[in-house]
Amino acid sequence: METYKLFNYCMKVAIAFLFVVFFTVGLTSCSNEDMPVPSKEQSYLSLMQSLNWGTDTCYVFGHNIPDVDAVASALAYAKLMRTLGYNCKAKVPSSMNKETEYIAREFGFALPEIKTYVDPQTRLIITDHNEYIQSVDGAKDAIILQKIDHHDGGDILDSNIPYVRREIVGSCSTLVFQCYQDAGVPVDDETARILLAGILSDTRNLSKVATCPIDSIVLYTLANQLGIGPDSLSTLNRMMSGAKYDFEGMTDADIFNSDIKEYTINGFHIAIASLDFRLPGMEEFLDRMLAVMPTLLAENQYDMIFAKVDEHIPNTGENKELDPYIEGGTYFIYYGGDSKTVAEAVFGPSLSQGVTFSEEKMGRKVIVNLVTEVLNGLK
Numbered sequence: 007m008e009t010y011k012l013f014n015y016c017m018k019v020a021i022a023f024l025f026v027v028f029f030t031v032g033l034t035s036c037s038n039e040d041m042p043v044p045s046k047e048q049s050y051l052s053l054m055q056s057l058n059w060g061t062d063t064c065y066v067f068g069h070n071i072p073d074v075d076a077v078a079s080a081l082a083y084a085k086l087m088r089t090l091g092y093n094c095k096a097k098v099p100s101s102m103n104k105e106t107e108y109i110a111r112e113f114g115f116a117l118p119e120i121k122t123y124v125d126p127q128t129r130l131i132i133t134d135h136n137e138y139i140q141s142v143d144g145a146k147d148a149i150i151l152q153k154i155d156h157h158d159g160g161d162i163l164d165s166n167i168p169y170v171r172r173e174i175v176g177s178c179s180t181l182v183f184q185c186y187q188d189a190g191v192p193v194d195d196e197t198a199r200i201l202l203a204g205i206l207s208d209t210r211n212l213s214k215v216a217t218c219p220i221d222s223i224v225l226y227t228l229a230n231q232l233g234i235g236p237d238s239l240s241t242l243n244r245m246m247s248g249a250k251y252d253f254e255g256m257t258d259a260d261i262f263n264s265d266i267k268e269y270t271i272n273g274f275h276i277a278i279a280s281l282d283f284r285l286p287g288m289e290e291f292l293d294r295m296l297a298v299m300p301t302l303l304a305e306n307q308y309d310m311i312f313a314k315v316d317e318h319i320p321n322t323g324e325n326k327e328l329d330p331y332i333e334g335g336t337y338f339i340y341y342g343g344d345s346k347t348v349a350e351a352v353f354g355p356s357l358s359q360g361v362t363f364s365e366e367k368m369g370r371k372v373i374v375n376l377v378t379e380v381l382n383g384l385k
């Protein structure tokens with residue numbers, strides 16, 4: 007009898023256990039089937055909602071020494087955030103270049119104000135950069151809520167930031183456009199102009215080596231919305247690059263610094279400027295740039311300083327009215343520390359003191375990756 011009771015009890019426990027197991031499994035599998043997968047829009051919007059926005063203004067910053075893409079991506083992303091109800095404002099860490107001023111005048115949009123420093127715990131969204139050294143002063147002690155960027159490497163780690171959109175495309179403005187799509191927010195015409203300017207500038211009208219198919223798709227979508235045809239895109243691009251490389255009234259040091267980026271790689275503090283030059287007169291131009299490099303190195307305590315100089319050759323073809331210049335190769339000039347070793351490892355033997363050259367056009371992003379490899383092998 008006792009055995010029977012025990013057996014009965016055990017059976018009851020076993021049945022109860024199985025019931026619980028089946029019920030739980032059934033319920034979970036059921037809920038999996040019934041629960042709709044959240045749409046891209048819902049995921050993006052709920053992620054935005056989940057951020058710790060605080061009560062003060064959140065600033066949206068592109069990189070220091072901003073180019074058009076840095077300004078455009080910050081302006082357009084801040085606008086998206088405001089449309090979604092968040093208190094965000096675009097700022098720039100330093101003054102803007104002539105190309106940005108030109109296109110803002112042409113398209114009639116307001117440029118962001120300069121803010122050189124942010125207090126600790128300020129909420130930030132950063133666009134178009136991934137290095138603290140390129141960010142606004144104080145970024146290290148700020149709270150970075152989001153990062154929208156199209157660069158490799160860098161010391162602003164994705165893992166500490168709640169929302170990161172980082173894809174190695176030709177322009178950060180392309181990624182901002184995709185965020186509008188993810189949010190289900192239509193791009194208004196002013197924002198369309200701003201983003202179009204960013205893509206035109208960073209890809210030089212889709213001609214730069216870093217350009218991806220998605221940059222072309224977004225550029226044409228925006229141009230279509232605005233009724234801007236291919237010829238007008240070419241003209242805009244020509245005027246913008248003309249403004250960027252209008253060096254009138256600038257000292258040689260100003261010219262060298264007009265599009266310079268700093269990096270910390272394997273403990274080395276380096277700077278790489280990006281310049282364009284239209285033939286003839288390249289040798290003289292390189293000499294002038296080489297002459298200012300020692301002073302800039304000393305003033306900024308760089309370990310090494312470089313500049314890539316893209317060569318542009320007068321176009322003698324039929325389309326010379328539309329494109330007066332065609333692309334040539336890339337010069338890479340160097341000064342200080344192990345810069346000769348680095349430059350020659352990437353570009354081959356020097357042509358003359360401080361000068362290397364590649365027939366193939368090289369973008370700064372590609373150069374930074376190659377330089378990083380060499381510097382990582384040095385210490």
Ligand SMILES: [Mn+2]
Binds near residue numbers: 075
């Ligand atoms: Mn960019």
